[in-house]
Amino acid sequence: MEADSQRSKSYRRELHDLVQRACTDGEMGSMPMRSLLLNEAQYCHHLSQNAFTIEHSLDTWIDNFRENLPHVTHNNKAGFNVPHTDRKALVIGAGPSALTYYGHLKDKGLFTVCTNKSLEFLIRNGIEPDIVVVLHSTPEIKGTINTKVVSDYLGQEGRLKSDFIIPTTIDPGVFWEIAHISRSTHHHWFNPSIPEEQVENINQFMERMTGLPVIDTGGDVGVFALLMALEMTTGPVGIIGLEHCLKLKKEWTNEQALGYRIEYAPESYEMLYAIPPSFQVTLDTMVKLCNSKGKGRVYNLSNFGPVYARKLLPYMAMEDFACQNKEPTNC
């Protein structure tokens, strides 16, 4: 087995330069190179993802920034005075495991941080999160915030008590949705940082114009929510829905499926999941971030995906995490 593993490594090393050429050849003809191409694409992606995103999104960001500026400057009563606490935090992303039952977390005193898509999952269980983190600058997440579930929960005039972390580059339509369900005093605007080598002095300009901090978001709303939770609380942080993988779907085309890395974990109930290349980069970043915070700071509460199957972070069932509170409430 060890010899096989060594050969595998040697094989990959040997093929590294071939794959680089294969990327430009375009006629590899057969699929077995797929995973190697993916690995290579992932490496290239890591280097160029930011540059690519920024190049293609900069106009949108600036347009959004201009449109949002009145709200940011005139109606901004909260500033970026986000809450700080020593409570345990629960960060909920929008991965497959996030769609679960949260009702038992009521009255457990957890500091809950969710993303735009997972807001509905909490509301459905009657939990108003402490923090809702939004990052997207494109309109694609429209409809994920003021959903029917949220709107029914709030009634005609109701507003959530949650604090919203909002980038100054947010799509105005998405902000309108947030404004409809929340209080402006709970809006915490910030400037998402843009690498200076891409656009010179842009962070400084945004900071000067808004009087708001510039924050490196990591480019992924889930990771940013985790980052915020780590900043806002000194207690342990549990994460769910941040597995950065997908469940296999029959609806995908073969071409789509071949674009994902499939992993198999026979030891975890024969678990199968797909990792798109961009998720792999974010996953690596997230795990590094969690490990850099020291042992016992971040727990994985999801029993699906690479973080669980490959034991990248310590696992704890959500109920156990909620009940092992420093100051137990209703456990």
Next chain:
Amino acid sequence: MSEQRTNELLKKFDDWNRDVIKELLPGWCRNVAKNLEVATTSMDYKQGRAGVKHCVVVAAGPSLTDEDILSLKNYPGDIIVCNKVFKRFINLNVVPDWCLLLDSNAVSEEQFRFLKNRPWVPTKFLVSTTAFPATVEIINECSKGHPNQFYMFNPTVGLNGDMDVTTVWRWMNGCPELSHGGNVGTMAFMFARDRGYEVIGLLGYDLCEELNPEWTQEQAKDREYLYFPDINKVVAIPFYFLAYSQCLANTALIWHGNDPKGPRKAVNLSESPLMRHINVFLQKKVEEYVKWTSEI
């Protein structure tokens, strides 16, 4: 893809094989020495050309069924089988035209021992000079008195250096060299190509595995996985299968040149999800292929 590019790829795979070769080379040399006398009197497969335009090459992948084999009973082209598949064919009363043996392991003796106790079969044997000597002896004995039935070759051994070991073996036994890409299935395809068939069907070529819940975490991590939503199936591919399939696909590609109007066709007949999705092969069912080639 250019021929040069493909050759570069193949060379890289040969380089990768080097470690394995170095480990097995002493045993191969011992077998070549023990098979020397038989090899010097064997026939040269390169002297003959195929009398028909099409063939089916059959490897031993788990997807190969008895129904597949029986479908070939009245196949008018040549049937070329690899290693242990030969016994399955004979047991089902389907006589292959060629049987290829590359395996140098003692296990092959078990697979061919049945020949001792049964009537003569007209199958031609192409056997590696590195094959297990007791197996070579069995096959040679059953071919005695039947000219044009027993052929041997020296397998290409991709060692770097001024002198390659295959040349030395050729000096010793006079047998021709045959490339194999690391496995008998690819070698059988190369053999069929060299015989001059225009249409080559590939059956029992899986080059992937079913998921196995008994794998350890390490074993599972050492494989690549492909998901095919159209059949809702995930298959596992060990790293050496990646190399084999790449080599096979590139050999086929370079042979037919991806020219849809050209006469050369490589046709996958296997049910393997991987082979079903490699686009250098035409895809057909066995019965469909038999009917189609009968009309050629």
